[in-house]
Amino acid sequence: MDKLHLDQHISQQFNHELEDIRNRVLAMGGLVEQQVDKGLTALLESDGDLGQSVATADFEVNAMEVEIDEECIQILARRQPAASDLRLIVTVIKVITDLERIGDEAEKMGRFAVELAEANAATSYRKELRRLGDLVKSMLRDALDAFARLDVDAAIKTAARDEDINAEYQTLQRLLATHLMEDPRQVSQLLKITWCARALERIGDHSVNICEYVVYLVKGRDIRHINFDQVQSEFLSKPN
């Protein structure tokens, strides 16, 4: 069963409920993506106002998580979903938890952007976050895309990119450590940038989780904590 056929229940109402939940998750994903994008831009462009708006808007992400959670609980209680329907609800509950945490990381970046803009400090050092930021944004986008399209191949390939992110994060840490040694007056500002790098790296981890849930949803197999080569050989479709 590679497709969920959400519109094929005998109960039309149930079709609507599941479709609605899926749409809400996609909307939440869109909002979270926007938050990350804005948080990063605020950091890179030293835009304190934008940073503040990201920090303020986090409540919207939180509210969406609570609403979707509530809807999932209602469906569990009233419909007792099974098989792919059950996997969808469980996946949604997990995906929105990761999305909410990504939202928190974006909020964190927003707050640091405000502080750094106010201090008008470490402007050049902040640019170092760009490459990591771009990697993370594209990974998050592709993870959400894999969820929207229930695309196992895309999910696995996207998850594999976490290695690039980790490598970039390590590089960045070394770089920031060098800056710290060279420019001790900037310690507090550089630490904030380190925290932002850490936030981005965590968003990568949450995106991996989302990819893993997509595999669970479509294939019914929990691939967390399984050797990645094994996952690839078992689930990646072979080229013709």
Place this chain on the structure above:
Amino acid sequence: MNTQTTTSGSGTSAASDAFDQLKETVGDVTVTDPKMCARNVDVFYGDNQAIYDVSLDIGNNEVIAMIGPSGCGKSTFLRCLNRMNDSIPSCRVSGDMSLDGEDLYSTSLDPVLLRARVGMVFQKPNPFAKSIYDNVAYGPRIHGLASNRAELDDIVISSLQKAGLHEEVHDRLDAPGTSLSGGQQQRLCIARTIAVSPEVILMDEPCSALDPIATARIEELIDELRQNYAIAIVTHSMQQAARVSQRTAYFHLGKLVEVGSTNNIFTNPQHELTENYITGRFG
């Protein structure tokens, strides 16, 4: 039973294709410790074929749930397991069925003795118009399982205890069985089944006439009985199948589509028809 009956909705062409292509059951039909084995069983009612080439083991100390839409053959299959279908003149069974390796349909096997070894509980509680005591004592009496009244008393009391009914009726064993509530009557029928020391208990929608509390009691009882018996239960309630069984078999239009551990069937069924049925989709 009519093999043409379908209640599963209008049917998508994809699902009917999946059914047409079904050559063999998905999943392992065997168990490591089988009590009963069915192999390549076909059942006909006159010219109508009700069951097509079904093979399935029923394991010791396990509950196997048989699910599927009305007319899918699950009750017919269940009834073959203790030759209840013998009483229907037009019914013909082919294939192999055995209990502990002994052919169920062998001419040397007495169906009455078979039904003592493979007991059955029906959808509607059907106590005899006798006292509670006599309902339970009926089987042991006709099979000569007790040599005196004290032994018979022991059998009746222990059967009522195992069926979880003794505490509620111990002071009125002379009252008619029909005076009990629906749930109590069903437990009385289970006590009656247990009284002849069966090895297998077949249950055909045992809770469909009961309220949720009586149902919960029966389900709890089924779980306890599993320690000593092999149990096969036909149910229309998917939640009940999920709650009480260790294995689940899905029947569709007379074929056994899929069998597997209940955990897998309800979270990740492999066949599209199973998925459609348990999630309430057209199929």
